[in-house]
Amino acid sequence: MTRARRTLAATVTLAVAATTLTGCFEESSPHEAVRDFLVGWQSEDYDLAAGRTDGDAAKVRKALADAKQELDAASFRFRITGISVEGEQSQADFHAEVDLGENNPLWQYEGVLPLHLVDGVWKVRWSPSVLHPQLKEGQRFAVDTEPVPRQPVLDRAGDPLQSDTVLYVAGVHPAALGDRAEEVVAQLSEITGYAQDRLLSRVRSSPPDKFVQLVTFGRTRYLSMRPKLEAIDGIEVEPQEQPVNPDAPRQIVGSVSALTPETEQKLGGPQRAGDSVGRNGLQQAYQDYLTGSTQTKVITLDLKSGRQAALLEEWPGRRNVSVKTTIDRAAQTSAEEAVADTGTSALVAVQADTGQILAVAAKGMHQERDALAGKFPAGTAFSIVAADALLKRGVSPKQRLACPQERTVGGAKFVQVGQATGTSTSATFQQHFAKGCVTALASLARRVSADDLANSARAYGVEKPWRLPLRSFSGTLPSLSGDADKAKAIAGQNVEVSPLGMALVAGAVASGTWRPPLLVTEPKALDPAGDPLPATQPSPVPVDPKVRTALTAMMRAGAAGSPAQAGKGKVYGVTAAAGGQQSWFVGWQGDVAVAVLAKNYNAAAVAGSFFAGLGSTP
Structure with a gap:
């Protein structure tokens, strides 16, 4: 308020x-x-x-x-x-x-x-x-405050995900101003935009010998304001180091700026001059945790000595705390390097058996808006989820299917982009899954019901109410009214997902259990509005062991011989087209599951670079 x-x-x-x-x-x-x-x-x-x-x-x-x-x-x-x-x-x-x-x-x-x-x-x-x-003759009230420095955002190892940057705090020592306090504050108000009465109240309510922080500047603004500040007799400027310069993933960590009149009025929280304000990312979501609140004492002062005469009340303020994330420095470095040569791409890596987000990288896209919360056509990457429903309905990975250039299912036309494998039944369901043959996959629509597909989608987190302290998207599957809709779902044409959501799908197959994502482990996570998340996230969902065995083999076939298999160790996954020159790779290596969405670039090659870099990182 x-x-x-x-x-x-x-x-x-x-x-x-x-x-x-x-x-x-x-x-x-x-x-x-x-x-x-x-x-x-x-x-x-x-x-x-x-x-x-x-x-x-x-x-x-x-x-x-x-x-x-x-x-x-x-x-x-x-x-x-x-x-x-x-x-x-x-x-x-x-x-x-x-x-x-x-x-x-x-x-x-x-x-x-x-x-x-x-x-x-x-x-x-x-x-x-x-x-x-307790107030006596020759005394007055004062409020003694002690701002607490901003705490850092940390990676999973407890190391800061930002470096210190110098902010410049302009303030005064009230005793040095004498009867010029109103004049000095008026000049500062005129050049900074802060309300004169608020600045003056802070000066007059503070102990006379204490430095009173009034206005904070970032480096650029301070350098532009420096001549004006130096022209005000009585204004002092103290440089203060604060952990505000974000490291990768920069858009997830978020940027920080100095407190301004506008942000002070908007926040109305524990912030005071000298504080920094999170503008986006986790820095904004956890602003009140990172800044805490100012320690405050109400005291009486002796007018002659300026010393404290009595302590009337004190409050320690809410303790500010670091925000500990699940980001893994090695995985993040590898992810940044993997997307560096692309024009437009996003990569999300999660720990398969926990759902913890290890890395988020993007090039030409936004780490939060696109990688975590983007709504993109799933394309044949959704065939992982569809295969769960098909395998449960008895469709064998060895069943042979045709992959014509075109096929119509329930009145909906499907076209295989690129080379088709012919109309003969020479290739298996597993092979068509691995190659992403749209026409072959769509032909299986009659083998499952709409409920089968919807149940599998929910089991892999699609439309589940999981949330993060940042924006995120769990995916959408429309109501499926007939064979055409089911065929489109199997081919991922009417399904929207985020890279994060698909990384969790890969993690489910890799570990045998779907789990909701986790980005912040300490303190309790918040939603984008700053409210606590529900006490319980959606429960983990185990993958049917027989289905998982079949899917693992199918996804091993999908990655074998692809650019995703660039380094040592087995890679599992599928490469899928998603329209608009976009491609997916969804898969895993070891205990790291990944989803890559790239435009005009081979998503599997990005994943291969990521896995290779991860394997070479100490």
């Missing part, structure tokens, strides 16, 4: 408070003085409040106004808890709630108003202790 909204809320509740304070007062009594003083203080009608004290009106007005500024308070609220009268003396006890702003905790304390009769009229006996029992 922003400061403006908090102040509005306080104004609205004032009417309720005023009613509470006046509800049962029918005759002149100490109640009237207490009511007017607290209502005046709460509503910033300091003339009303001062008129109910025995102190100098100007002095009281200033003390009340100064208290609000010294606490940098968004609002005060009061509730009378008791009034006692003994002759011409009275005492009112009240409960105070002070909104310190900046999303700091609410400061609550118990106060006391001593009253006495002055010429027959009840007056609050004025002294600084009226504001707080």
